[in-house]
Amino acid sequence: MIMAEGQTGFLRMRWKQDGLFPLAARLILGAVFIYASIDKIAHPEAFAKVVYNYQILPDILVNLTAIIPPWLELILGFFLIIGLFREGSVGIVTALLVVFLGAMIFNLVRGLDIHCGCFSTRQEAASNISMCLYVFRDGLFLLLGLCLLSSIFLGKQ
Amino acid sequence: MKTDRIARKTWRAIWQSGVIIILSAVVGLLTNQGRSNTLPLVAEWSPESKLTADSMESLVISLEEAKTLCSDKGAVFLDARSPEDYAQGHIRCAQNIPWQSFDEYLDRVFNMIPDDAWIVTYCDGETCSLSEDLAKELVSMGYEKVKVLLNGWTRWFEAGFPIEVVKNASCEKHRIS
Numbered sequence: 089m090i091m092a093e094g095q096t097g098f099l100r101m102r103w104k105q106d107g108l109f110p111l112a113a114r115l116i117l118g119a120v121f122i123y124a125s126i127d128k129i130a131h132p133e134a135f136a137k138v139v140y141n142y143q144i145l146p147d148i149l150v151n152l153t154a155i156i157p158p159w160l161e162l163i164l165g166f167f168l169i170i171g172l173f174r175e176g177s178v179g180i181v182t183a184l185l186v187v188f189l190g191a192m193i194f195n196l197v198r199g200l201d202i203h204c205g206c207f208s209t210r211q212e213a214a215s216n217i218s219m220c221l222y223v224f225r226d227g228l229f230l231l232l233g234l235c236l237l238s239s240i241f242l243g244k245q
Numbered sequence: 246m247k248t249d250r251i252a253r254k255t256w257r258a259i260w261q262s263g264v265i266i267i268l269s270a271v272v273g274l275l276t277n278q279g280r281s282n283t284l285p286l287v288a289e290w291s292p293e294s295k296l297t298a299d300s301m302e303s304l305v306i307s308l309e310e311a312k313t314l315c316s317d318k319g320a321v322f323l324d325a326r327s328p329e330d331y332a333q334g335h336i337r338c339a340q341n342i343p344w345q346s347f348d349e350y351l352d353r354v355f356n357m358i359p360d361d362a363w364i365v366t367y368c369d370g371e372t373c374s375l376s377e378d379l380a381k382e383l384v385s386m387g388y389e390k391v392k393v394l395l396n397g398w399t400r401w402f403e404a405g406f407p408i409e410v411v412k413n414a415s416c417e418k419h420r421i422s
Contacts, residue, residue, distance in 0.1 A: 132277065132284045140290050141372040147290040155277045155284060160269035167265065175254050176261020241254050 110243075113236040117181055118168030120229060121161045128158035144191055160184075178240050182233040189226045192219060304380055306392035308400050311365055315406070320363035320390075325375035326398070332411035336367065336401050339409075344368075344375040347382065354383075363390040367397025 128135040136154035139145060145153060160180070167177040196219045277284055306314075314320040315338040322339035324331050331341040340357065342350045358364060364383055368375040373396070380393045394400070402408060 129276075132280075133282070136284065136288075137374075143371070148287050150290050151284050151286055151288050155286070156270050156273040159273035159276070160266065163265060163269050163272070173261040173265060175258035176263075176265050179258040180262050180265060241251055241258075 107239070107243075110236055110239045113232050113239075114168045114171065114174075114178075117229065117232055117236065118165045120165070121168065121181065122165030125158045125161035125165065128154070129162065132158070142191055142195060144194065157184075174240055178233065178236050182230070182237050185226060185230040185233050189223065189230055192223050192226060195219065196223060304377075304384075304391060304393050306365055306394055308394065308404060311367075311392075311394045311397075311401075312404075312406055314363060314365060320365045320392075321358050323364060323366045323376075323379060324398075325366050325368045325379040326373075330369065330398075334402065334408050334410045335398065337407040337409045339367070342379065344379045344382075347379065354386075358388065360387065361390065362388070363392070364388055365392045365394055367394040367401070369396065369398035371396050 132151075132154045135158065136151050139153045140147075140150045161184070164177050164181050164184075167173050168181065274286075277286075311320075311322075315322060315336060318338065322336050323342045324335045324339040325342060325344040326335075327343050327345065328341055331339075331343075335341070342354060364380075366376040366380045366383070376393050376395075376397060380391045383391045
Protein backbone atom coordinates (compact mmCIF):
# COMPACT_ATOMS: atom_id res chain seq x y z
CA MET A 89 0.00 0.00 0.00
CA ILE A 90 2.80 2.33 0.98
CA MET A 91 4.70 1.27 -2.13
CA ALA A 92 1.64 1.87 -4.33
CA GLU A 93 1.25 5.35 -2.87
CA GLY A 94 4.94 5.94 -3.47
CA GLN A 95 4.63 4.87 -7.09
CA THR A 96 1.54 7.02 -7.57
CA GLY A 97 3.42 9.92 -6.06
CA PHE A 98 6.38 9.35 -8.39
CA LEU A 99 4.11 9.16 -11.46
CA ARG A 100 2.23 12.29 -10.37
CA MET A 101 5.53 14.11 -9.95
CA ARG A 102 6.74 12.99 -13.42
CA TRP A 103 3.33 13.87 -14.88
CA LYS A 104 3.60 17.43 -13.51
CA GLN A 105 7.23 17.70 -14.58
CA ASP A 106 6.94 16.19 -18.08
CA GLY A 107 3.28 16.61 -18.97
CA LEU A 108 0.83 13.77 -19.48
CA PHE A 109 1.52 13.04 -23.16
CA PRO A 110 5.35 12.85 -22.98
CA LEU A 111 5.13 10.63 -19.90
CA ALA A 112 2.57 8.30 -21.53
CA ALA A 113 4.58 8.20 -24.78
CA ARG A 114 7.77 7.34 -22.91
CA LEU A 115 6.06 4.58 -20.94
CA ILE A 116 4.43 3.10 -24.07
CA LEU A 117 7.60 3.19 -26.18
CA GLY A 118 9.67 1.92 -23.25
CA ALA A 119 7.37 -1.05 -22.76
CA VAL A 120 7.34 -1.78 -26.50
CA PHE A 121 11.15 -1.71 -26.71
CA ILE A 122 11.60 -3.96 -23.66
CA TYR A 123 9.01 -6.42 -24.98
CA ALA A 124 10.61 -6.38 -28.44
CA SER A 125 14.07 -7.13 -27.04
CA ILE A 126 13.30 -10.15 -24.85
CA ASP A 127 12.81 -12.86 -27.50
CA LYS A 128 15.74 -11.55 -29.56
CA ILE A 129 18.06 -11.68 -26.55
CA ALA A 130 16.84 -15.19 -25.69
CA HIS A 131 17.30 -16.50 -29.27
CA PRO A 132 20.20 -14.66 -30.98
CA GLU A 133 20.69 -17.40 -33.61
CA ALA A 134 17.07 -17.16 -34.71
CA PHE A 135 17.23 -13.37 -34.73
CA ALA A 136 20.42 -13.49 -36.81
CA LYS A 137 18.47 -15.50 -39.38
CA VAL A 138 15.73 -12.85 -39.39
CA VAL A 139 18.37 -10.13 -39.90
CA TYR A 140 19.91 -12.14 -42.74
CA ASN A 141 16.49 -12.62 -44.37
CA TYR A 142 16.10 -8.85 -44.66
CA GLN A 143 18.99 -9.02 -47.16
CA ILE A 144 20.07 -5.47 -46.42
CA LEU A 145 23.20 -5.85 -44.30
CA PRO A 146 26.44 -7.46 -45.49
CA ASP A 147 27.12 -10.92 -44.01
CA ILE A 148 29.86 -9.51 -41.78
CA LEU A 149 27.33 -7.39 -39.84
CA VAL A 150 24.52 -9.96 -39.48
CA ASN A 151 25.66 -11.60 -36.24
CA LEU A 152 26.78 -8.33 -34.64
CA THR A 153 23.34 -6.90 -35.39
CA ALA A 154 21.76 -9.93 -33.72
CA ILE A 155 23.98 -9.55 -30.64
CA ILE A 156 24.09 -5.82 -29.83
CA PRO A 157 20.85 -4.04 -30.94
CA PRO A 158 18.52 -6.24 -28.84
CA TRP A 159 20.42 -5.09 -25.73
CA LEU A 160 20.25 -1.53 -27.02
CA GLU A 161 16.46 -1.94 -27.24
CA LEU A 162 16.27 -3.31 -23.68
CA ILE A 163 18.45 -0.56 -22.19
CA LEU A 164 16.58 2.14 -24.13
CA GLY A 165 13.28 0.72 -22.90
CA PHE A 166 14.40 0.92 -19.27
CA PHE A 167 15.88 4.39 -19.70
CA LEU A 168 12.67 5.64 -21.33
CA ILE A 169 10.55 4.31 -18.48
CA ILE A 170 12.71 5.65 -15.65
CA GLY A 171 13.45 8.89 -17.50
CA LEU A 172 17.25 8.52 -17.52
CA PHE A 173 19.27 10.11 -20.37
CA ARG A 174 16.00 11.35 -21.88
CA GLU A 175 17.41 13.28 -24.84
CA GLY A 176 19.76 10.47 -25.86
CA SER A 177 17.22 7.70 -25.32
CA VAL A 178 14.45 9.39 -27.28
CA GLY A 179 16.90 10.36 -30.03
CA ILE A 180 18.15 6.79 -30.53
CA VAL A 181 14.65 5.31 -30.23
CA THR A 182 13.38 7.62 -32.96
CA ALA A 183 16.39 6.88 -35.16
CA LEU A 184 15.90 3.11 -34.66
CA LEU A 185 12.21 3.38 -35.54
CA VAL A 186 13.14 5.24 -38.74
CA VAL A 187 15.64 2.46 -39.61
CA PHE A 188 13.15 -0.35 -38.83
CA LEU A 189 10.39 1.31 -40.84
CA GLY A 190 12.77 2.07 -43.71
CA ALA A 191 13.97 -1.55 -43.85
CA MET A 192 10.43 -2.86 -43.95
CA ILE A 193 9.28 -0.41 -46.61
CA PHE A 194 12.41 -1.22 -48.65
CA ASN A 195 11.57 -4.94 -48.62
CA LEU A 196 7.90 -4.29 -49.23
CA VAL A 197 8.76 -2.26 -52.32
CA ARG A 198 11.10 -4.92 -53.69
CA GLY A 199 8.49 -7.62 -53.05
CA LEU A 200 10.18 -9.55 -50.25
CA ASP A 201 7.42 -10.72 -47.92
CA ILE A 202 9.69 -11.76 -45.07
CA HIS A 203 9.08 -12.43 -41.42
CA CYS A 204 9.32 -9.08 -39.62
CA GLY A 205 11.15 -10.31 -36.49
CA CYS A 206 10.08 -7.20 -34.63
CA PHE A 207 8.81 -8.90 -31.49
CA SER A 208 9.42 -12.60 -32.02
CA THR A 209 12.05 -14.66 -33.76
CA ARG A 210 9.60 -17.51 -34.45
CA GLN A 211 8.63 -17.70 -38.12
CA GLU A 212 5.16 -19.13 -37.50
CA ALA A 213 4.27 -16.51 -34.93
CA ALA A 214 3.70 -13.83 -37.54
CA SER A 215 3.28 -15.66 -40.80
CA ASN A 216 -0.30 -14.52 -41.34
CA ILE A 217 0.33 -10.85 -40.74
CA SER A 218 1.33 -8.96 -43.82
CA MET A 219 4.25 -6.59 -44.08
CA CYS A 220 1.76 -3.75 -44.64
CA LEU A 221 0.44 -4.25 -41.13
CA TYR A 222 3.99 -4.17 -39.74
CA VAL A 223 4.68 -0.95 -41.61
CA PHE A 224 1.47 0.63 -40.29
CA ARG A 225 2.27 -0.43 -36.70
CA ASP A 226 5.85 0.84 -36.87
CA GLY A 227 4.56 4.05 -38.46
CA LEU A 228 2.42 4.65 -35.37
CA PHE A 229 5.39 4.02 -33.06
CA LEU A 230 7.50 6.41 -35.13
CA LEU A 231 4.79 9.06 -34.90
CA LEU A 232 4.83 8.64 -31.13
CA GLY A 233 8.65 8.88 -31.12
CA LEU A 234 8.65 12.04 -33.22
CA CYS A 235 6.05 13.73 -30.99
CA LEU A 236 8.12 12.80 -27.93
CA LEU A 237 11.30 14.05 -29.60
CA SER A 238 9.73 17.40 -30.42
CA SER A 239 8.25 17.80 -26.94
CA ILE A 240 11.63 17.12 -25.33
CA PHE A 241 13.76 19.26 -27.65
CA LEU A 242 11.29 22.13 -28.04
CA GLY A 243 10.07 22.02 -24.43
CA LYS A 244 11.34 24.48 -21.85
CA GLN A 245 13.02 21.94 -19.56
CA MET B 246 17.75 31.81 -26.02
CA LYS B 247 15.57 29.06 -27.48
CA THR B 248 18.31 28.18 -29.96
CA ASP B 249 20.80 27.89 -27.11
CA ARG B 250 18.47 25.56 -25.27
CA ILE B 251 18.04 23.30 -28.34
CA ALA B 252 21.80 23.29 -28.96
CA ARG B 253 22.42 22.35 -25.34
CA LYS B 254 19.90 19.52 -25.54
CA THR B 255 21.35 18.31 -28.84
CA TRP B 256 24.84 18.18 -27.32
CA ARG B 257 23.41 16.30 -24.34
CA ALA B 258 21.64 13.86 -26.69
CA ILE B 259 24.90 13.17 -28.54
CA TRP B 260 26.99 12.25 -25.50
CA GLN B 261 24.11 10.36 -23.92
CA SER B 262 23.65 8.36 -27.15
CA GLY B 263 27.34 7.48 -27.11
CA VAL B 264 27.12 6.23 -23.52
CA ILE B 265 23.97 4.19 -24.26
CA ILE B 266 25.45 2.59 -27.41
CA ILE B 267 28.75 1.72 -25.69
CA LEU B 268 26.87 0.30 -22.70
CA SER B 269 24.69 -1.84 -25.02
CA ALA B 270 27.68 -3.09 -26.99
CA VAL B 271 29.58 -4.05 -23.82
CA VAL B 272 26.59 -5.83 -22.24
CA GLY B 273 25.65 -7.54 -25.54
CA LEU B 274 29.17 -8.80 -26.26
CA LEU B 275 29.83 -9.94 -22.68
CA THR B 276 26.48 -11.76 -22.51
CA ASN B 277 27.17 -13.43 -25.82
CA GLN B 278 30.58 -14.58 -24.61
CA GLY B 279 28.96 -15.96 -21.49
CA ARG B 280 26.40 -18.04 -23.36
CA SER B 281 26.94 -21.78 -23.71
CA ASN B 282 26.35 -21.52 -27.47
CA THR B 283 28.20 -18.31 -28.24
CA LEU B 284 27.22 -16.73 -31.54
CA PRO B 285 30.38 -15.94 -33.58
CA LEU B 286 30.75 -12.20 -34.12
CA VAL B 287 31.25 -12.73 -37.85
CA ALA B 288 29.81 -15.64 -39.82
CA GLU B 289 29.44 -16.71 -43.43
CA TRP B 290 25.78 -16.32 -44.39
CA SER B 291 25.70 -17.21 -48.06
CA PRO B 292 23.25 -20.07 -48.85
CA GLU B 293 26.14 -22.14 -50.22
CA SER B 294 28.14 -21.88 -47.01
CA LYS B 295 25.11 -22.68 -44.85
CA LEU B 296 24.37 -25.71 -46.99
CA THR B 297 27.60 -27.54 -46.54
CA ALA B 298 27.51 -31.11 -45.29
CA ASP B 299 29.84 -32.43 -42.59
CA SER B 300 32.00 -33.77 -45.44
CA MET B 301 32.42 -30.09 -46.51
CA GLU B 302 30.66 -30.94 -49.77
CA SER B 303 28.09 -28.33 -50.82
CA LEU B 304 24.46 -29.43 -50.71
CA VAL B 305 23.50 -26.89 -53.36
CA ILE B 306 22.64 -28.15 -56.83
CA SER B 307 22.51 -25.98 -59.94
CA LEU B 308 19.34 -25.52 -61.96
CA GLU B 309 20.83 -27.28 -64.99
CA GLU B 310 21.98 -30.29 -62.97
CA ALA B 311 18.54 -30.52 -61.40
CA LYS B 312 16.87 -30.32 -64.80
CA THR B 313 19.02 -33.21 -66.05
CA LEU B 314 18.27 -35.32 -62.97
CA CYS B 315 14.54 -34.67 -63.36
CA SER B 316 14.55 -35.52 -67.08
CA ASP B 317 16.57 -38.70 -66.54
CA LYS B 318 14.57 -39.68 -63.45
CA GLY B 319 17.93 -39.80 -61.71
CA ALA B 320 16.71 -38.33 -58.43
CA VAL B 321 13.67 -38.10 -56.19
CA PHE B 322 12.47 -34.51 -56.14
CA LEU B 323 10.81 -33.39 -52.91
CA ASP B 324 8.72 -30.22 -52.72
CA ALA B 325 8.98 -28.99 -49.11
CA ARG B 326 6.17 -26.43 -49.41
CA SER B 327 2.59 -26.79 -48.20
CA PRO B 328 0.14 -29.06 -50.08
CA GLU B 329 -1.73 -25.92 -51.21
CA ASP B 330 1.39 -24.42 -52.79
CA TYR B 331 2.28 -27.79 -54.29
CA ALA B 332 -1.20 -28.08 -55.83
CA GLN B 333 -0.91 -24.66 -57.44
CA GLY B 334 2.21 -25.74 -59.31
CA HIS B 335 5.32 -27.83 -58.79
CA ILE B 336 8.27 -29.36 -60.62
CA ARG B 337 6.86 -32.15 -62.74
CA CYS B 338 8.87 -34.99 -61.20
CA ALA B 339 8.38 -33.79 -57.60
CA GLN B 340 6.56 -35.39 -54.69
CA ASN B 341 5.15 -33.24 -51.90
CA ILE B 342 6.76 -33.70 -48.48
CA PRO B 343 5.71 -30.58 -46.55
CA TRP B 344 8.39 -29.77 -44.00
CA GLN B 345 5.82 -28.27 -41.61
CA SER B 346 4.14 -31.69 -41.21
CA PHE B 347 7.17 -33.87 -41.95
CA ASP B 348 6.41 -36.39 -39.18
CA GLU B 349 3.17 -37.40 -40.91
CA TYR B 350 5.10 -38.22 -44.08
CA LEU B 351 7.89 -40.27 -42.50
CA ASP B 352 6.51 -43.66 -43.63
CA ARG B 353 6.00 -42.35 -47.12
CA VAL B 354 9.59 -41.11 -47.26
CA PHE B 355 11.04 -44.43 -46.13
CA ASN B 356 8.80 -46.40 -48.52
CA MET B 357 9.37 -44.15 -51.50
CA ILE B 358 13.09 -43.39 -51.30
CA PRO B 359 15.81 -46.07 -51.38
CA ASP B 360 18.80 -45.42 -49.09
CA ASP B 361 21.18 -44.80 -51.98
CA ALA B 362 18.88 -42.57 -54.04
CA TRP B 363 19.72 -39.03 -55.05
CA ILE B 364 17.28 -36.57 -53.48
CA VAL B 365 16.68 -32.98 -54.51
CA THR B 366 14.65 -30.75 -52.19
CA TYR B 367 13.25 -27.35 -53.04
CA CYS B 368 10.81 -24.69 -51.86
CA ASP B 369 10.21 -21.16 -53.07
CA GLY B 370 11.82 -17.80 -52.39
CA GLU B 371 15.35 -16.65 -51.65
CA THR B 372 14.75 -16.71 -47.91
CA CYS B 373 12.78 -19.97 -47.80
CA SER B 374 14.47 -22.46 -45.48
CA LEU B 375 11.99 -25.36 -45.79
CA SER B 376 14.07 -27.21 -48.39
CA GLU B 377 17.24 -26.66 -46.35
CA ASP B 378 15.57 -27.99 -43.17
CA LEU B 379 14.15 -30.97 -45.05
CA ALA B 380 17.51 -31.75 -46.65
CA LYS B 381 19.35 -31.60 -43.32
CA GLU B 382 16.74 -33.87 -41.71
CA LEU B 383 17.11 -36.39 -44.55
CA VAL B 384 20.90 -36.34 -44.13
CA SER B 385 20.49 -36.92 -40.40
CA MET B 386 18.20 -39.87 -41.21
CA GLY B 387 21.02 -41.47 -43.17
CA TYR B 388 20.40 -40.38 -46.74
CA GLU B 389 23.78 -39.40 -48.15
CA LYS B 390 22.96 -38.06 -51.59
CA VAL B 391 20.83 -35.04 -50.75
CA LYS B 392 20.89 -31.75 -52.66
CA VAL B 393 19.00 -28.46 -52.36
CA LEU B 394 17.76 -26.44 -55.31
CA LEU B 395 17.81 -22.90 -53.90
CA ASN B 396 14.75 -20.76 -54.66
CA GLY B 397 13.75 -23.87 -56.63
CA TRP B 398 10.17 -23.29 -57.70
CA THR B 399 10.61 -19.72 -58.93
CA ARG B 400 13.84 -20.48 -60.82
CA TRP B 401 12.40 -23.66 -62.37
CA PHE B 402 9.16 -21.93 -63.38
CA GLU B 403 10.95 -18.87 -64.81
CA ALA B 404 13.29 -21.14 -66.81
CA GLY B 405 10.21 -22.68 -68.46
CA PHE B 406 11.05 -26.23 -67.36
CA PRO B 407 8.25 -28.83 -67.12
CA ILE B 408 5.78 -28.26 -64.31
CA GLU B 409 2.55 -29.79 -63.13
CA VAL B 410 -0.51 -28.41 -61.36
CA VAL B 411 -3.08 -30.35 -59.36
CA LYS B 412 -6.55 -29.57 -60.66
CA ASN B 413 -9.31 -29.31 -57.98
CA ALA B 414 -10.20 -31.85 -55.30
CA SER B 415 -9.95 -34.92 -57.49
CA CYS B 416 -6.16 -34.42 -57.40
CA GLU B 417 -5.98 -34.83 -61.13
CA LYS B 418 -2.55 -33.70 -62.28
CA HIS B 419 -2.19 -31.43 -65.26
CA ARG B 420 1.17 -31.34 -67.00
CA ILE B 421 2.60 -28.20 -68.53
CA SER B 422 5.78 -28.35 -70.52
